[in-house]
Structure formats: structure tokens, C-alpha cells
Amino acid sequence: MNRLPLVRHASIDIDGVEVHYRESVPDRADAPILLLLHGFPTASHQFARLIDALGADHRLIAPDYPGFGQTTAPAGFTYSFDRLADIVEGFVDRLGLQRFAMYLFDFGAPVGLRLAERRPELVTGLVVQNGNAYTDGLSDAARGFIALAPEQAGAEGQIRDLLTLEGTRFQYETGAQQPERLSPDNWTLDQHYLDLPGRKEAQVALAFDYKSNEERYDGWQAWLRKHTPPTLIVWGTGDPFFTEAGARAYLRDLPEAELHLFDAGHFALETHLGEIAPLIAEFMERQR
Template sequence: MKSKTIPAMLLATSMVSGAALATKTDDATDSNVRFNYEQIENVNIFYREVGSKNAPTILMLHGYAASSYMWRDVIDALSDDYHVIALDLPAFGFTESPAREDYEYTFANLANTVDKFIKQKGINSFAIAVHDYGAPIGWRLALKNPGKVTAIISQNGNAYEDGLADGWGPIKKYWQNPSTENRDALSDFPTPASIKWQYVEGVRDLTKVSPDGYTLEGLQVSKPGMADIQLDLLLDYKSNVEQYPQYQAYFRKYQPPLLAVWGKNDPFFSPEGAQAWKRDISNAEIHFFDTGHFALETHQSEIIPVIKDFLQRNLK
């Protein structure tokens, strides 16, 4: 046997062993994170799961440019007391996603896929933790399942026009006129350099920003066809803004316990977006941190205790 075939054999063996392990521990109730896939039509959703299925469920929805990896520290901190599922949305992370022509990359369709995931997993009630793109997907899920949502945690996940900061300027121009010229003007948005900028902008101490997150997402966005998918989603974000009044009506009617933990230097979602919740949910809990869009990358030691306290008081 030639030595160059050994790495391939080892890789194949590890993949088989990993798949067997994932299957074996799917019903586990300990605090060890399980990594698995769930086939939802033509999307193979990758997700991280931890905790007893008898405990309150928390569904974690990441944003751009991230994946379920962004929740890693929160998952670990909540593993003993909650059933936590953090998934990679279509076109993100390790989820195996169809080509652009085989799947409608809109927020409505992403929410439909996640809704089918929830039903297929047999989840009857859940809190949602959202960030960025994960927020409008979470709000759409809440509209579909208003009686199922037990609480909301938002880390820079917006629901009000008040929160749309100056960074949306060129994007709003694209919404108003989705011409080739305006699309091309945003061609640097789905690039590794732009992703890194989103991780470090507004951060006071750059030594706190691990390169893992922006490097992984930079590799993801560099895959063939991925830039166009991300520009499609950027254009469709307009539909979320148009639905803001529906989301706000949901907040007013159902009064879900809500916690906002916000990087106040976010170039896309300003503090006004978090403060706006007080108009609809008077008991909303709003906390600001001196950092940027990815607050959990730099202030996890401050934010996680706030999340744990909120959940202990609101999830029984």
C-alpha cells in the first residue's frame, strides 16, 4: 500500500466514526455538545446540540457573517440547565446548502426551512437567541409560532428602523434600485476583508478578537457562487424592514420576556434599535457593551452572566 493513501483512509475512518458517534449520542442528556445534521428537503442542516431534552429549549440563530460557532461560549455556559440547539443557516457554516438555482435564498424561505427543522425535531416550545440575520428569521418564526416562543435574547439583532445605522446607506440604495451597478457597488461586502472589518470595527481592544471566526467565515464566503447568494440575501433584507410593523405588533400583543445585549459601537445596528423595544415591551431588559457587532467575541464574560440570570428568571 502506498503511503499517500493512508491520510485518505484515516479521514474516511474518522468520518465514519464521527457519524456513528453522532447517531449513538443523539439521545444523550449530558452536557457534552453533539454535532449532527438534519435533512430538511434539499438542505442538510448542521447543528450543535447540548443538554437534556426535558429541559427548556433555546434555539440559537446566528447572523452574517457567522455560524453556530459564534454561540460556542454561551452553549457551554448553558449546557447544564437547558436544551440548546444552535444551527447553521442555509449558505452558512457547515450546513450543506443547494446551489442558488435550486433554493430560494430569501429570509422567508430560510425561516421556512428553520420552521420545518423545529417541527422535524419535535420541538414544541423554545426561547430564541438571535444575532443579525438570525433576528428576522427568529421574528418570522415567532409570527408562525407565537404560542411556542418562551423568551427572546437579541445580541445586535434588530426589529426597528431606529436601529438601522449609517452602514446601511449603500445597501438601502441597492434596495431602492437593484441595478447591476448598485449590486456591483456592494461586491466587496461578501469578501474576507469585509468580514474581518465587521468583527473588529468598534472594538476597543483588538487582542480580544480571535481570528477563528472571521477566518472561517472568510473561507465560507470565498466558495464558488457564495458571493452572489449573499448579495441576494442582502437585497432581500428589505423584506425584513417592510415587516418590522408586524414584528412590533407581535411584541406588543404577546409581551415575550426580552433581553437585548448590544455592542453599542455596531456600524450596522445602533443602540436606538435596542432601546426601541421599550415602546412595545415595557419590561424589556436592555444592556449595552463597549464593543462592536460581534459582542460575544469580546465581552462573553460580561454578557453570559446577564443571559443566565435572564433565563433563570423567565424560563421555568
């Protein structure tokens, strides 16, 4: 049978935020590192099966952002994508990570690309899974959601509708052609965290701040052209938010990137782990 890795769970204080994370302890001390940056509305637990699949040969590290999973932030914490990136940058420095690839999924793309802009010397490569950085990849639904503003009547209500169990389950099931591969535990656990005190307020703030990401797309694309990181793109084409065009758009700036499309939804890793994990393993071995 395949070797299963030792997986550690721990917390570390970053500027008053108790950042929970999980990481594999690989067999080799020189194993390449992959920083796993999760999306909305989930947390590091979304990578548990990937860590089991690859963690014996690679060091996989997955933190929970403030407002997600097991991480706890102090009262008065400002929820914005800049602040999420601040905490992840502090986390990377506290762990002493000097060279690593990043897995960018959903919210992980704007968080990770902010970190890449600030600290390009750290980044050895990118694995992009339904993590958008191009206006091409925004569906009509995504564009409408991003355009919501606090002063707009009914805007907060639209956001909160997505923070219900029905909204969370919708994100997993929409576009998934093999729904029997989806564990109901996923959206049940995500909803548990969303229902904790203060979590919905955090998500409303991040939703209103999402337009700050679109405003930075040109800069991130320029960063990709300048630094040309080795990149693996794996994408669920049934994603209701980030369309296939967003995956293909990366090739304009990274023509050497490796692109694989799957008949899956937003959470492609949940239904296609068996196909995606070997691609990541091969990609990481090339990063040694």
C-alpha cells in the same frame, strides 16, 4: 471548575436542505431550550463558547442556515429571508421543539421574528443581541446598503466588497474597544465558508432581499406588543450597522424588557461573553 457540556453535531434533511446544527446535552431532562439564530456572515460556530458556558444547564441548539456554515442546499434553492425562516421552522418541527426561547442576532432577528409570527405558541422569550427590528436602529451605512437594488449600477459590486476577508474582518473589529479579545479564527473561518462555491451568490441574493425585513418592522412590533414575550436585550453600542437606538426602541413595545448595553461592536458576544453569558443564564432560569 465549571462543568462542560456534551455537545452534539449533526445534520438533518429539511426539504432537501442538509441542515447542520450543534446542540448541548444538559444534565437535566427538563432544561430550558434556547434556539440560537446566527447572523451574517457567520454560522452556528459563533455560539461555540456560549454553548460551552451554558450548555450543562440549558439545551442550546444552533443550526446553520442554507448558504452558511456546514449546511448544504440543493442547486436552485431560492435564498430569501422567507425561505431561511421556512427551513428553520421545519428544523424546529423535526426536532420536536415545542417551547423555547430564541437568541436573535443580526440575520437571526428577521429569521426568528418570522418564525414567531407564524408560531407564537412556541416562543417563551427572546434574547436580542444586535438584532434589529426598528428603523431607529439602522445606521446611515445600513440604510444605504438596504436600499441597493439589482438593477442599480454597481450595487452587486458593493455587496461583494463586503464578502471579502477585509469586509468580514471589518465587521468584527469596528466598534470593538477591546480588539485583543477578538480571535482572528472568527473571520478566517467565516471567510472560508463565504469562499465556498455558490456562497457569495447566496449572500448577494439575501442582501438584495434585506429590504423585505424593513418592510415587516411594523408587523413585528405589533407582534411584540400583542404577545409581550419576556425579553433580554444585550447590545454592542459600537455596531456600525445596528445602533444603540435600535436596542432602546424595543422598550417602546416591551417596556418590561431588560436592557444591557456594552462598549462592544457588532459581535458583542465575542468580546463580552463573560458579562453576557450570566445574564442569559439568569434569564433562562426565569423561563422554567
